[in-house]
Amino acid sequence: MNLCIDRIHAWRTWLAAPLVAGALVACTPAFKAGPLADEVRPSPNYGARRVSLVVIHHTSNGSALPALRTLTNPLSEVSAHYLITREGRIVQLVEEGERAWHAGRSRWGSINDVNSASIGIELDNDGVEPYGEALMAALYRLLADLRARHQLTALAFVGHADVAPGRKVDPSALFPWSDMAQRGFGLWCDAPYPEPAAGFDVALGLQAIGYDLGAPDAAAWSFGLHYGGRLGGLAELDPAHVACVAAAARAAGAP
Structure with a gap:
């Protein structure tokens, strides 16, 4: 003591x-x-x-x-x-x-x-x-x-x-x-981003990175805050940007 x-x-x-x-x-x-x-x-x-x-x-x-x-x-x-x-x-x-x-x-x-x-x-x-x-x-x-x-x-x-x-x-x-x-x-991706695969789903891309989709627009906003994208909902995200970060997550060992 x-x-x-x-x-x-x-x-x-x-x-x-x-x-x-x-x-x-x-x-x-x-x-x-x-x-x-x-x-x-x-x-x-x-x-x-x-x-x-x-x-x-x-x-x-x-x-x-x-x-x-x-x-x-x-x-x-x-x-x-x-x-x-x-x-x-x-x-x-x-x-x-x-x-x-x-x-x-x-x-x-x-x-x-x-x-x-x-x-x-x-x-x-x-x-x-x-x-x-x-x-x-x-x-x-x-x-x-x-x-x-x-x-x-x-x-x-x-x-x-x-x-x-x-x-x-x-x-x-x-x-x-x-x-x-x-x-x-x-993780990080710099523009210009590669074109995502046809039919790429932005919400599923966020989920692949790790974001909780309980509130998809909130997850999209947090993605923009972290990765330098536009601050807004799913509709405002650049699919190519999300796809790039999701690919980086997979390359780093994400399931």
């Missing part, structure tokens, strides 16, 4: 006094930190699971502090495995082997409970600003480490809006998915 108390005293420079009490409850000497974590802030909001996805979020805050308060407050019932600050500091909140509460009601491919199969990463970004160089450099380091240790393919890296279409919009249209894909973290 002395180690836990020492941690709480160290956190007082970051967190307000009422939050320290919550952090004390959550603190545990058995926390297994990832090798790239600069800091550990144990959150109580998790359960056990295994990893096959990495879900990217933005905090919607102007600084990391309010996000940390929310993510470590037992009353919020919200958490993530990591938060990366604008300065590029990697803060671990939940052990990778545990089920953080970050994705909510969500689905990707055959995964009905995304929290049970994913690592959640919150980025210190308000949703309307560009993603800074220090933050992205830290994210790429963390993703490379996660990819190696959990044996993930490019298919594993998605945004919150992808797994919760119509409900979430993070990590915003400013997130550099093209650069991510060049590093093997996700």
Whole structure:
């Protein structure tokens, strides 16, 4: 318990006094930190699971502090495995082997409970600003480490809006998915796109990528947000664009 108390005293420079009490409850000497974590802030909001996805979020805050308060407050019932600050500091909140509460009601491919199969990463970004160089450099380091240790393919890296279409919009249209894909973290297609096969079905193409078709127009909107297409429903999507990404998903090992 002395180690836990020492941690709480160290956190007082970051967190307000009422939050320290919550952090004390959550603190545990058995926390297994990832090798790239600069800091550990144990959150109580998790359960056990295994990893096959990495879900990217933005905090919607102007600084990391309010996000940390929310993510470590037992009353919020919200958490993530990591938060990366604008300065590029990697803060671990939940052990990778545990089920953080970050994705909510969500689905990707055959995964009905995304929290049970994913690592959640919150980025210190308000949703309307560009993603800074220090933050992205830290994210790429963390993703490379996660990819190696959990044996993930490019298919594993998605945004919150992808797994919760119509409900979430993070990590915003400013997130550099093209650069991510060049590093093997996700898929991407640049125009001009090859002509799709005759009779190509856009909705089935979205489903092949991983999108939930419970709300097809919402899935189409999330596709546009991620892949740089027009933001709209199924009718607004370029079939060739969807077919290109679906083909890339199949090439990467999608069923």
